[in-house]
Amino acid sequence: MSVVPVPRVAVVVVAAGSGTRLGAGEPKAFVGIDAHSILRHALRGVFAGPLAQVVVVAPAGREGDALTDAREAAGARRDLVAVVAGGASRQESVAAGLVAVWPDVEIVLVHDAARALTPPEVFDRVVAAVASGQDAVLPVLPMVDTVKRVRGRSVLAAVDRDELAVAQTPQGFRRDILESAYRTARTAFTDDAALVQAAGHEVFTVPGDALSFKITAPADLDRARTAALPIPGVRASLAPVTLSARVGVGTDVHAFGGDGVLWLAGLEWPGEQALSGHSDGDAVAHAIVDALLTAAGLGDIGTHFGLDRPEFAGAHADVFLRRTAELLGEAGWRAGNVSAQVQANRPRFAARRGEAEAALSAALGAPVSVSATTTDGLGFTGAGQGVAAYAVALVVPQ
Numbered sequence: 001m002s003v004v005p006v007p008r009v010a011v012v013v014v015a016a017g018s019g020t021r022l023g024a025g026e027p028k029a030f031v032g033i034d035a036h037s038i039l040r041h042a043l044r045g046v047f048a049g050p051l052a053q054v055v056v057v058a059p060a061g062r063e064g065d066a067l068t069d070a071r072e073a074a075g076a077r078r079d080l081v082a083v084v085a086g087g088a089s090r091q092e093s094v095a096a097g098l099v100a101v102w103p104d105v106e107i108v109l110v111h112d113a114a115r116a117l118t119p120p121e122v123f124d125r126v127v128a129a130v131a132s133g134q135d136a137v138l139p140v141l142p143m144v145d146t147v148k149r150v151r152g153r154s155v156l157a158a159v160d161r162d163e164l165a166v167a168q169t170p171q172g173f174r175r176d177i178l179e180s181a182y183r184t185a186r187t188a189f190t191d192d193a194a195l196v197q198a199a200g201h202e203v204f205t206v207p208g209d210a211l212s213f214k215i216t217a218p219a220d221l222d223r224a225r226t227a228a229l230p231i232p233g234v235r236a237s238l239a240p241v242t243l244s245a246r247v248g249v250g251t252d253v254h255a256f257g258g259d260g261v262l263w264l265a266g267l268e269w270p271g272e273q274a275l276s277g278h279s280d281g282d283a284v285a286h287a288i289v290d291a292l293l294t295a296a297g298l299g300d301i302g303t304h305f306g307l308d309r310p311e312f313a314g315a316h317a318d319v320f321l322r323r324t325a326e327l328l329g330e331a332g333w334r335a336g337n338v339s340a341q342v343q344a345n346r347p348r349f350a351a352r353r354g355e356a357e358a359a360l361s362a363a364l365g366a367p368v369s370v371s372a373t374t375t376d377g378l379g380f381t382g383a384g385q386g387v388a389a390y391a392v393a394l395v396v397p398q
């Protein structure tokens, strides 16, 4: 059962054009203004306007994409959304949209998705004018340029600017008048107001809005990109919680040649050559820290454990991982899991893998798995000059 009352208004949003002049390589409605498409931005204005059934006319084959945008824009009004396939011309697309309008609807607005930034107030004005008794309503802007009538290269006359206006959408109509005008139209018209006027009806104007400009050429898209307001993150709130998890990657390299004994993957390796480094040179631990910190957007190992922090000189993996877990916690995250790989000729890792995983997992407070490989004699690890380590980490909200 719908929680929204059945509206008397429908907005037909025509979005079935190919966008030839924009030349973006896909139908214009799905070209991005920012992370969101032209259609998604257009529907923001539509749904912020008067309560209405919304019929999106999409390019044939792209109905699913249109429905995704429409449902997201509709929010709680998603029951009011319908998507139909358009035709070869704008006029055919409008006709296809009209078929889907619900029987109870009395006022129909037709709107170009290409006028993506049209403010909701324009929809309100058009609906109010039709509701007050006007059969056909057209939003217009005054003409600011001086206009001349010309033939070839010759100026015939100046045209009185007061008699000119720039036509926009949404154009609003009494439903019965629009439908009968469409039924009887035999030729192509530039817009719905012209079609209805040709059927013998008077068309009235309401003020349009500069933001209702139509995205036609690439320069118009640039203008829209500058003028568009960001759409709030509706996706995140609709998405399952697990999707707010984030991943990060980290790598580290240390050369053999340090003093003392080798520390790697949280373990001491008696009899193995030590790695050099500010701390113990444990490349596996450092790669894990970088992966975790970048996953949480908290900078990297240098941000928190740099050379200017003498307390970490000579520190082992447990200190680094415990502190990283604290940093995550302070920022509202916890580690999900970490997968690390060490590339080295030595030490021979297999026999102590479980021990290393247990030590690293205990220090972090989350599962850490470690694999090891040699590099077939290639590169600095193959030459036995040092070790390389890689880690991928998942962090999840606490």
Ligand code: CTP
Pocket (backbone or CB within 6 Å): 014, 015, 016, 017, 018, 019, 020, 021, 022, 028, 029, 057, 086, 087, 088, 089, 090, 091, 093, 094, 111, 112, 113, 114, 115, 214, 215, 216
């Ligand atoms: N439109 C439509 N069906 C068509 C042609 C156009 O629904 N067969 C829609 C467009 O999606 C657009 C509006 O009508 O929202 C205005 O058309 P226009 O700006 O000309 O868009 P396109 O036809 O896509 O662009 P172009 O003419 O450059 O190909």
Ligand code: MG
Pocket (backbone or CB within 6 Å): 017
């Ligand atoms: Mg066109």
